[in-house]
Amino acid sequence: MAFSVTLPSGVEWTPQFADHIAEEKCIGCGRCFRVCGRDVLELVGITEDGDRIAMTLGDDEDDEYEKKVMTIAHPENCVGCEACAKICPKKCYTHAPA
Ligand code: SF4
Numbered sequence: 001m002a003f004s005v006t007l008p009s010g011v012e013w014t015p016q017f018a019d020h021i022a023e024e025k026c027i028g029c030g031r032c033f034r035v036c037g038r039d040v041l042e043l044v045g046i047t048e049d050g051d052r053i054a055m056t057l058g059d060d061e062d063d064e065y066e067k068k069v070m071t072i073a074h075p076e077n078c079v080g081c082e083a084c085a086k087i088c089p090k091k092c093y094t095h096a097p098a
């Protein structure tokens with residue numbers, strides 16, 4: 001059975017943990033990174049050769065990369081709030097209960 005908690009309002013809440021980011025849709029905008037306060041996400045630059053390099057948001061070396069995508073680097077830190085999915089303009093996220 002999925003893990004759930006009862007909120008003070010009496011409403012039952014089932015956290016939906018970040019499970020997958022669809023890289024083909026991601027534009028690397030960083031919106032999700034900015035709303036997540038849990039150190040779950042990491043921006044990755046993909047080079048012409050397909051190498052993947054962890055980068056800092058606002059990095060000046062943007063030009064070196066073919067594409068930038070958000071990744072779930074530390075899923076264990078996720079609290080299942082779904083703020084990332086709500087702010088994502090490209091609907092990249094899939095969430096799942098524990
Ligand atoms: S669900 Fe919440 S804690 Fe988890 S990655 Fe998204 S914003 Fe961060």
Ligand code: SF4
Nearest residue numbers: 026027029030032088
């Ligand atoms: S908000 Fe969506 S499009 Fe932007 S970096 Fe995050 S996953 Fe990618």
